[in-house]
Amino acid sequence: MNRMPVIIVGIFLTFLSSWLGLVAYPYLTLGRFTPVTDEATGDINPPTLSGLAVRGQRVYASAGCIYCHSQQVRQVGYGSDLERGWGARPTVARDYMRENPVFLGTMRTGPDLTNIGARQSSAMWHHQHLYQPTVVSPGSIMPSYRYLYVTQKIQGQRSARAIDLLPPDNAPEGYEIVPSAEAEALVAYLLSLNRNYPLPEAPEPPQ
Amino acid sequence: MPRPAAPPTAAEDKIERAEIDASTRLPVVLFYGSAIFWLLVGSFFALLASLKMNNPHFLDQWGWLTFGRVRPAHLNAVAYGWASSAAIGTGLWLMARLCRVPLRYSKLVIGAAIFWNLGVLLGTFGILAGDGRSIEWLEFPNYASGMLFVAYGLIAVWGVLMFRFRQPGHVYVSQWYLLAAFLWFPWLYSTANILLNFEPIQGGAQGAVNWWYGHNALGLWFTPIGLATAYYLIPKVLGRPIHSYYLSILGFWTLALFYSWNGMHHLIGGPFPAWMISASVVASIMMFIPVITTAINHHMTVRGNFGALKWSPTLRFTVFGAMCYTLASVQGSFMAIPSLNVITHFTHYTVGHAHLGLYAFFTMIMFGAMYYILPRVVGWEWPSARLIRWHFWLVAIGIGVMVVALTIGGILQGLALLDPGITFMASLDYTKPWLLIRSGSGILLTAGHIVFAVSFCLLLFKVGAKRTEPTLFGTDQGREPEPLNR
Amino acid sequence: MIDEPHQDGPQPDTFEAHRESDDLNVRDVHGAILREKDDPRDGYEPIPLWLVSGFMALVFWAGAYLAYNSGGFQSTVFDPSQVAWAGGGAGAQKAPPDPKVVGKRLFTANCVACHQATGLGVPGQFPTLVGSEWVVDGGDWHGDNHLVKILLHGLAGPIQVKGNTYNGAMPAWKQLKDDQIAAILTYIRSEWGNADDPITAEQVAKMREETASQTEPYTQAQLQAIPAIEYGPPAPAAADPAAAPASAPPAGAPAAPATPGA
Numbered sequence: 001m002n003r004m005p006v007i008i009v010g011i012f013l014t015f016l017s018s019w020l021g022l023v024a025y026p027y028l029t030l031g032r033f034t035p036v037t038d039e040a041t042g043d044i045n046p047p048t049l050s051g052l053a054v055r056g057q058r059v060y061a062s063a064g065c066i067y068c069h070s071q072q073v074r075q076v077g078y079g080s081d082l083e084r085g086w087g088a089r090p091t092v093a094r095d096y097m098r099e100n101p102v103f104l105g106t107m108r109t110g111p112d113l114t115n116i117g118a119r120q121s122s123a124m125w126h127h128q129h130l131y132q133p134t135v136v137s138p139g140s141i142m143p144s145y146r147y148l149y150v151t152q153k154i155q156g157q158r159s160a161r162a163i164d165l166l167p168p169d170n171a172p173e174g175y176e177i178v179p180s181a182e183a184e185a186l187v188a189y190l191l192s193l194n195r196n197y198p199l200p201e202a203p204e205p206p207q
Numbered sequence: 208m209p210r211p212a213a214p215p216t217a218a219e220d221k222i223e224r225a226e227i228d229a230s231t232r233l234p235v236v237l238f239y240g241s242a243i244f245w246l247l248v249g250s251f252f253a254l255l256a257s258l259k260m261n262n263p264h265f266l267d268q269w270g271w272l273t274f275g276r277v278r279p280a281h282l283n284a285v286a287y288g289w290a291s292s293a294a295i296g297t298g299l300w301l302m303a304r305l306c307r308v309p310l311r312y313s314k315l316v317i318g319a320a321i322f323w324n325l326g327v328l329l330g331t332f333g334i335l336a337g338d339g340r341s342i343e344w345l346e347f348p349n350y351a352s353g354m355l356f357v358a359y360g361l362i363a364v365w366g367v368l369m370f371r372f373r374q375p376g377h378v379y380v381s382q383w384y385l386l387a388a389f390l391w392f393p394w395l396y397s398t399a400n401i402l403l404n405f406e407p408i409q410g411g412a413q414g415a416v417n418w419w420y421g422h423n424a425l426g427l428w429f430t431p432i433g434l435a436t437a438y439y440l441i442p443k444v445l446g447r448p449i450h451s452y453y454l455s456i457l458g459f460w461t462l463a464l465f466y467s468w469n470g471m472h473h474l475i476g477g478p479f480p481a482w483m484i485s486a487s488v489v490a491s492i493m494m495f496i497p498v499i500t501t502a503i504n505h506h507m508t509v510r511g512n513f514g515a516l517k518w519s520p521t522l523r524f525t526v527f528g529a530m531c532y533t534l535a536s537v538q539g540s541f542m543a544i545p546s547l548n549v550i551t552h553f554t555h556y557t558v559g560h561a562h563l564g565l566y567a568f569f570t571m572i573m574f575g576a577m578y579y580i581l582p583r584v585v586g587w588e589w590p591s592a593r594l595i596r597w598h599f600w601l602v603a604i605g606i607g608v609m610v611v612a613l614t615i616g617g618i619l620q621g622l623a624l625l626d627p628g629i630t631f632m633a634s635l636d637y638t639k640p641w642l643l644i645r646s647g648s649g650i651l652l653t654a655g656h657i658v659f660a661v662s663f664c665l666l667l668f669k670v671g672a673k674r675t676e677p678t679l680f681g682t683d684q685g686r687e688p689e690p691l692n693r
Numbered sequence: 694m695i696d697e698p699h700q701d702g703p704q705p706d707t708f709e710a711h712r713e714s715d716d717l718n719v720r721d722v723h724g725a726i727l728r729e730k731d732d733p734r735d736g737y738e739p740i741p742l743w744l745v746s747g748f749m750a751l752v753f754w755a756g757a758y759l760a761y762n763s764g765g766f767q768s769t770v771f772d773p774s775q776v777a778w779a780g781g782g783a784g785a786q787k788a789p790p791d792p793k794v795v796g797k798r799l800f801t802a803n804c805v806a807c808h809q810a811t812g813l814g815v816p817g818q819f820p821t822l823v824g825s826e827w828v829v830d831g832g833d834w835h836g837d838n839h840l841v842k843i844l845l846h847g848l849a850g851p852i853q854v855k856g857n858t859y860n861g862a863m864p865a866w867k868q869l870k871d872d873q874i875a876a877i878l879t880y881i882r883s884e885w886g887n888a889d890d891p892i893t894a895e896q897v898a899k900m901r902e903e904t905a906s907q908t909e910p911y912t913q914a915q916l917q918a919i920p921a922i923e924y925g926p927p928a929p930a931a932a933d934p935a936a937a938p939a940s941a942p943p944a945g946a947p948a949a950p951a952t953p954g955a
Contacts, residue, residue: 003378004370011387011463015394015427018467021486022419023398029768030479031412040794042802061341064275070553074476075772079549083627091478092771093411101342101403102410102417104477108553108624109260109638111631134263139632141639143263147270201769224726305732379733442733452735481773482763489755496748507738545773582725675724 030093036199045197046095049189056189059182061101063145070105071114073195085119086112088196095195095202110142117193126187127163127179135166148183151175223307224583230309231300232584234316236667238296239577241324243660245288248331250653252281257646261639271335279346280334286344286424287355288327290565293573294388294432295323295362300580301439302366302385306373310365319361326354342403342413344421352400359396363389380455384435387463391427395420415479419470425564426466430532433569434501436576437529442508444522444579445515450507454500462497465490472543475552491543498536505529518679518688520595524575527603531567535560550625555638556617559610566652567606574598574659581666582677589678590671594662596680601655609648616641792872792891796880799873803866812885818861820854822881827854829882829889836921841892841900844874847910865910871897890926 035044049057060066073087081087091114096102103113120126125136131149133142149163154176161184162176171177179187256278259265266272303310310316330351333339338348347355366389370382399420402408408416442449449455471479471487509515509526516523538560542551551557578595582588589595616638623634665671679688764770801810807819814821822828826835827843847865851858866874872894879891 007378007383007386008390010460011390014460014463015391015467017464018419018423018470019394019398021468022415022470022483023402026412026415026479026483027402027408030415031409033409033411040791040798042798062276062337062339063270063273064279064339064341066341066343067275067278072477075774077774078476078545079552080625080627084631090771093478093480095478096410096413099410100407100413101340102413103341104414104417104474106343106473106553106557109635137632139636141260141263141635143259143267143274145273147268147273201771220731221726221729224729228726377735379735381733439733443730446730448734448736450736451738451740453737453740455735457740478771480764480766480768481770481775482759482766485759485762485773488762489758492758493751493755495751499744499747503741503744508736586724588724677725677728 033094033097035097036094038198043197045199046098046195047192047197049098049192052185052188053192054189055182055185056187056192057100059148059186060103060189063148063186065113066103066105066107068107068109068142069103069111069113070108071103071112071193072105073112073114081112084111087115089198089202091195092199092202094199110140113190113193114195115193117191118196121191123187123191124163126190127183128166130183130186131163131177132165132169135169145183146177148180148186150178150180152178224304227303227307227309228300228583230311230313231303234310234313234320235296235300235580235584237317237320238292238299239581240663240667241320242289242292242296242573243656243663245284245292245327246656247653247660249281249285249289250649250656252277252284254646254649254653256281257642257649260642261646270337275341276335276337276339279339279341279343280331282344283334283346284327284331285565287347288324288331290429290569290573292320292323293570293577294429295320297436297573297576297580298366298385298388298432299362299369300584301381301435302369305379305382305385305439306369307376308369308372308374310369315361316365319358322354322358323362326351326358329354340404342417344424345399345403345417349400349404352396352404356393356396356400359393363393379438380449380452380459381435381438383459384431384438387459388428388431388435391423391431395423395427411478414474414477415471415483418473419467422470422473423467426462426469429565429569430462430466433528433532433572436572437505437525437532440521440525440572440575440579441505441529444519444525445509445512447508447512450504454504458497458500458504461493461500465493465497469494469543472548475543475545475548488543488545492540494536494540498533498540502529502533518681520589520599520678520680521575521579523599523680524571524578528568528570528572528575531563531571535564535568538563550621551617552621553624554617554621555613555641556621559613559617562606562613563610567610571602571606574602577663581663585666585669587666587669588674588676589662590665591662592678592680592683594658594665595678596683598655598659598662601651601658605648605651605655608651609645612641612644612648616645792876792879793883795873796876796878797884799869799877800880803869804877807863812881816857818859820852820857820859823885823887825854829887830923834917834921836919837890837892837896837924838900838922839916839919840878841874841897842904842907842911842916842919844869844878845897845901845904846907848912848916849910850912850914852913862910867901871895871901890924892924893927896924 035046037044071091073089073091074081075090076082082090095114096104105112120129127149129136130145132144132146133140134144151171152159152175154174158176159178162178165171165177255266255272256274259267259274259277263274267274270276299310299316326347330347333348333351334346339346340348345352366385370386373382399416402416403413403420407413438449438455468490469487471483472491475484475488477484505526513526516526541547542556542560551560578589619637619641620634623629623637624631676682681688762773764773764775808814808822809819812822820827826833827840830837843863845865845867848863849861851860853859869877874897875892875894878897881887882889882891
């Protein structure tokens with residue numbers, strides 16, 4: 001008996017079932033969202049990203065932040081994400097409709113970043129943390145991203161964009177640390193990370 | 208349909224095998240050689256990444272060596288450079304031998320091997336340069352993944368064609384797994400790359416496609432090749448039949464049906480409809496069926512002959528791998544249970560599990576395959592039993608220590624993360640000593656790989672005196688193999 | 694690679710005689726191949742019964758798990774602990790926001806340019822809404838139906854509001870949705886000291902349908918010719934315009950002459 005057609009058909013059909021369930025179905029139901037207008041405030045949710053923040057997504061991907069940080073707030077009663085203040089509500093698929101690529105992540109060597117823009121709204125804090133993470137967060141094993149920053153000679157007056165380093169680090173005498181365009185973009189993206197707005201399918205959890 | 212020829216005599220059999228081995232020589236040696244090269248490269252990146260987790264200031268001045276790039280460079284070098292190349296070399300040789308057809312027009316396959324390596328090279332160094340996509344298992348920039356797909360197309364066509372033009376006769380279980388792997392992988396790779404990298408779909412759906420691919424690369428590409436190899440080598444070396452044809456059928460079809468639905472277990476608790484997550488949890492538990500089935504099949508085939516592991520490198524590596532297949536899969540099924548997953552998700556436990564699967568199962572079986580196949584295609588026995596022994600113990604102890612360290616560290620980390628009263632930094636502190644031990648295990652593993660690479664080079668360049676006997680464990684210590692129980 | 698008894702050891706001449714090609718190093722490969730065993734073959738042991746029973750039990754468990762943890766297979770249910778059976782709502786819908794909050798937002802966006810945030814308007818130009826007989830029931834010719842008509846189709850020509858004359862033009866707002874118009878009207882009827890029943894989206898929808906042929910803004914005279922209808926407080930289930938006083942003719946039928954823009 002020629003087994004080949006039987007095996008090929010079986011191979012095809014079993015695989016097709018998962019393709020339908022885990023590729024086609026998500027595309028149809030989770031891949032064609034439109035934003036929702038909040039009746040009470042008139043906001044469009046999820047909010048659009050500024051051009052700088054979209055560039056920041058590229059920097060986030062290029063630097064590989066997902067290998068230590070996740071971006072998902074899990075369901076009520078599933079893990080302590082909400083209790084840790086990582087979000088006001090669990091995240092749902094529509095929250096990620098403007099993310100490309102999506103940075104859900106699978107490791108929490110560092111904390112979840114879904115709402116980092118809400119937790120840390122200071123750009124200076126983000127620049128300092130990227131430059132000297134083990135000083136800003138003692139005990140952290142996050143590497144320094146100083147390759148995203150430029151050490152330049154102070155020309156006359158100090159640049160308005162220069163960042164202040166926390167001791168014991170400091171810029172060399174007569175020099176200042178200025179973020180590169182990539183660093184500015186990355187921080188703009190991090191500041192945009194705030195999913196505390198309501199969505200029809202994402203109710204506020206009971207207190 | 209031609210009348211099946213009379214079964215070949217022993218002598219004709221051996222000529223046929225010699226001819227087949229000769230036809231596969233260059234492709235297999237090329238794929239194996241590049242696999243071993245990428246194993247060294249991948250091990251180097253792994254060690255670097257592990258050391259950076261012990262000391263974050265280590266080599267952090269440059270963007271191209273930042274942890275977030277070195278870690279995906281490691282993953283892709285070992286997944287597409289080492290593991291896939293080894294899989295292709297093994298798969299082509301096995302399919303040729305089992306179908307009893309020589310690999311014709313092998314120069315095209317050689318071209319595919321070169322193209323494949325070029326793709327991995329461009330991709331890995333593209334990641335270090337900052338072009339990485341940060342989509343797990345699919346980090347290669349488009350210029351590299353496109354090359355891989357084209358190269359693989361040729362390989363898959365050859366694999367399927369050999370099956371199509373096989374000699375008439377019984378189709379053995381390994382051939383089903385090989386055929387399936389050759390057909391599933393291009394579908395997986397092209398779909399995922401198109402939907403995530405070339406024409407990305409909206410973010411809400413990307414995670415599902417990402418992990419449909421990521422898990423199926425393991426379950427429908429590496430696992431079938433690994434199982435096909437184990438199903439061939441174990442009975443072949445022992446000269447015994449596989450225990451049960453019916454168990455083989457059950458194992459194959461339940462694997463095909465359930466494994467492909469597992470993907471969402473990487474996203475339990477995540478932003479996806481509840482039914483998708485639950486479907487993957489169910490599929491992950493149902494994997495007990497093919498895994499236990501295969502374990503029984505292998506165990507009952509070896510039973511009474513475990514003494515052979517003292518002598519045969521092939522068997523030792525392969526049986527080690529097959530046992531770890533059972534272990535890793537059972538562990539995986541339990542990890543998918545939500546009440547356990549809430550502890551292990553996002554922790555180093557998952558990393559330990561991944562290495563139990565891709566290293567302790569798949570890589571060890573590939574080592575076994577190489578120890579068996581290379582003497583046949585190169586025409587030279589392994590020059591040093593001592594090197595083989597060092598290789599085995601370095602990597603066996605290395606992977607054992609690594610998995611145990613990451614498992615313990617991961618559980619501690621997970622339990623700490625679950626308790627909101629424990630600060631996040633404290634959860635990190637729990638992992639630090641175990642990550643240090645992991646770096647130590649990485650040194651053992653890298654050393655083992657260097658030993659193997661040396662061994663391979665000595666074989667390739669036919670160093671030393673010509674042997675007529677196989678290189679078995681113990682021959683360097685003057686011991687003789689014991690007879691087998693039939 | 695366990696040693697097995699050789700049949701006859703390697704005999705290069707015999708094998709060479711069978712070979713047509715000569716450059717395949719067949720002799721070199723023979724060493725390993727000679728001692729090889731036959732290719733693997735299948736045994737035919739049956740599948741153990743305990744295995745089959747175990748698997749059937751797993752299948753049963755799988756079905757039960759899926760039934761209880763799949764949120765009714767809805768794409769909007771993200772929490773597996775939520776069991777949404779057929780007929781249940783998809784996900785937990787948020788309660789619709791307070792219409793007054795929505796109304797205030799829409800009023801601010803659309804109406805304050807003329808009527809001001811205080812609702813007082815601009816003397817001589819835009820009429821006040823505060824305590825206005827047009828907005829809250831004053832027992833005169835003005836009715837709730839007139840208010841809805843004005844929002845839908847606008848108001849033009851001289852009008853009297855609280856003893857003052859205004860001669861402006863209020864544009865039509867029919868491009869707003871029914872629930873939005875209802876929200877605005879509800880807001881102005883409960884803000885700044887005003888107190889009157891809310892207007893519902895259903896009432897607006899019905900009026901929109903009835904006045905579909907209206908193309909020009911109303912004049913005061915046209916509206917005065919239409920008898921007033923007070924909708925009254927909305928019923929708990931839904932507002933029902935038929936609950937209006939039965940003395941009125943079918944609500945909102947324009948009794949004015951058909952010629953537009955009179």
